[in-house]
Amino acid sequence: MKRNWFFILLSLASQDRHGSAIMRDVLELTSGDLRLWPATLYGSLDELTSKGWIEEVSAEAERPEESERLRFYRLTARGRRELRAETKRLESLAAAARMRLAGDA
């Protein structure tokens, strides 16, 4: 899974967010490592939407105080499965890495 995708899914896992909120959240999650620049961010959001891993929240219903022109995104059930599977993969990878590095310490 692309790194961008993983962190966007991760960001949406806790709550629905709009674009710049995702950007800020991902920046915090990675302690400033991963900056999702605007064009990259919306490109990835479109890709994930077309894969069906996330979806737009109809704005009025969920966040009436924000304009309908700011789209909120939420994780779909499929997106959550994908995120879980990727997390597993990363865990086993991390475990393997720890084993190999154990001798170094």
Added chain:
Amino acid sequence: MTPERPQGFTGALFRLWLRLLPGELRERHGVELEHTFAALLDEARDPLRRLGLTLGALGDVVRRAPGAWWRARRDAEMHGGAGMITELRFATRSALRRPAVSLLVVLMIALGVAASSAVFTLVDGLLLRPLPWPSSERLVHLNETAPSWNLEFTNINYPDFVVWRSGARAFEAMALHDQTSFNVGSGDRVSRIDGLTITREFLDVLQVQPVLGRPFTADEDAPGGPPVVAISEGLWQTQFGGALDVIGRTLRLDSEPRTIVAVYPRAAAYPSAADVWVPLAESPVTESQSYAYEGIARLRPGVTLEAAREDLLRAHAPAWEDHDTDRVVSPVVLPLREHHIGELRPMMLALVGAAALVLLIACANVASVMLARAVSAQREVGVRAAIGAPARRLAWQQIAESLVLAVAGAAIGSVVGLWCTSLLLAALPREAPPWLELGPSARVIGFVVAATIGAALLAGVAPMLQALRTSPQSALSATAGARASASVGQRRLLKSAVVFEIALATVLLVCGGLLVRAFDRLQQVDPGFRVDHVLRFQVILPEATYAPEAALVFHRALLDELQALPGVRSAGFVTCMPLTCHQGNFFEAETGVPRGADDQNPVVLTLASSPGYVEAAGIRMLSGTYFDASQFSEPDGVAVVNESFVRQFWPPDVNPIGQRVRFSGDDEARWIDVIGVTQDMRHYGLEEDARPTIILPASLQPRRGFGYVLHTGVAPISIVDEVRSTLRTLDPELPLFRVETAHDALAESLGVRRMYSWVLSVAAAAALVLALGGIYGVLSYVMGQRTHELGVRLALGARPAEISRLVLRQGALLTALGVALGTVGALFAARALAALLYGVSPGDPLTYATVVVLLCGAGAGAVLGPARRAARTNPQRVLRQ
């Protein structure tokens, strides 16, 4: 709350920047992108940090743009919209639906691209591609000039070079070089190999490293130095099997053993192909009047050509004081490329012009075909517009279609072009020098791509405008069953394309015609020597085994044997056969008009020959006699001179026979009796004027090498084997080389001219065919459009002959207009060609008249078909429709 958008300059910049992204994405996310950008900027107050973030965001847009466009196109296609691929597929299908027209267009573009890419490959190799040495722009050619000797280049005198070498400061290094050749024996096969004589700085100037070994040392490049040689990689492989211990081994050149000190790469083969290099080893103190070498030098970084010239002139001053107080000879510095390409420039210009014109005509032709086709497709376009296709898309389809055709044409054209390039190269008289690289480069490929896109745009722009203008109503409301017809403006456009094509074709035909005339005139020139039934070759004896006198004895013995061969009518040898080398000297006549200090002292071509030479070579005697065997050996010597010599040395009323001449500049020189006068001969080629020439008996100037001329009664080539075995019986170590017929030698000297005259004629013929195709197509089309009108006219009583006349008149008008414009253009173009015309006037009436008649006749022929068809219009059928 509306999303916050970035303010001020950065905001505007970002908004503008977003235009790099496809419209769909901007429509969907434009505001959000700006919002995110504003949020991004909010993170920091520090202006530098904000600048960093702005640049990051801008860079990101650029990075994502290609992918976004690709996705947008793909999505549009998936939803049945104008995906790029659909568009191209559609265009291809549309092109295939009319195979004849499409094939025509593809072939026309292929023709244009082939011609222009072939010529551009030549231009690229000769003018644009850097020469294959490091910082080659700093390399210059050195020579000497002597206007008062009537010589543009005298070549360099060794003592002068020594003066330059020590005095000049603008040069990193300078060297002399000279072409030479050697007999090399391996087993019982003796061959002649090409070599270069160089001074020790040669590799430094070129900045070329030896593959093995080292450059020549100062010790080796001095009289009496150790006999050494450097060999080429090719010779190293073939003769020595690439052995690493080749250094120190011995190679026998002209029977003299030389120690191999280096293997040189191909890049050291300048100016001509070479298999061996030997040091020049001349003495700087020789009181030498011999101007024999060419020079090459490398300028110091930052030194201009002008500065280098001044510097060399300053450095030359001691040479003037020492041996040239009249300052007759002065140094010349030329950029290396100019030295080699200079005389080819008019030819290159002619070829480039011709190729550009053919490409233009092809494009004009394609444009008119495409326009005619777009007009007939008007109804279809109208329907599509009516059911909602946006005009922009319809226009893009026209461009896409011509792009598909142009790409197909260019693909064929560049393959044919490559083949044409090799044809052009093969047509060159001599093998191209080894350092000249010709072939597809990035620039050539770029040129072909640019030509293709240019052709597509030229061809597509008229139909595109047409599509943009099409309104659904007018296209659909055309009368029932009607075919759309061209508007007045469109017809005018079509016709002006035809006029333009005919004008360009006229220009090319005139230029081609003038060059053919010049070539023809040149071939009528009497060379002054026999061309048919003459075999020529060279025999050079090695210094190591023959003293000069022994060499002369050998050559006379060989000549006797050759004269006795069956099939040989007469034979002779000479130092320089016609069309080969030059050896110049100064002479004075005993009773001649004394020359003033400023008068030109002509350089006299000095030949030394055997008895029987003029007879064998077919040089006519005008008066007196040629020396026979007894006069040949006369110690005081006799001489035969040519007409030009007589004109330059004696007043018209003096009979030259019995006069005496001698080498000038030496009061001790012997006076020589003139016993005969020959006609002038074109020693330097048919295009060059004859020089004053003197022929002396070879006994006065003994040489080791001579050129042999055999006048044969049979086909010259058929006796080569007998000649070779004759030579072998006298000395089995000697090779026979540069064997050729005089006919071939003359043809070779005209090779470059033949090539470009031929190329230009082919281009002119292609232009003619294209232009005739254009006028035929357009008139057929225009008349086809007027079928209805013609039917009505016929029904109302017009006679078929009148209808044909109508068409013929229209065709004649277009042709006449094109020819008239083209003639004016040709007058200008021909003036640019003047340098190549060899005395044919750029306004040569015969050529112009021929071209005008040819074009008008051919134009009438092309119009005849449409005219006859128009006259045969069946009024009943037309009116019933």
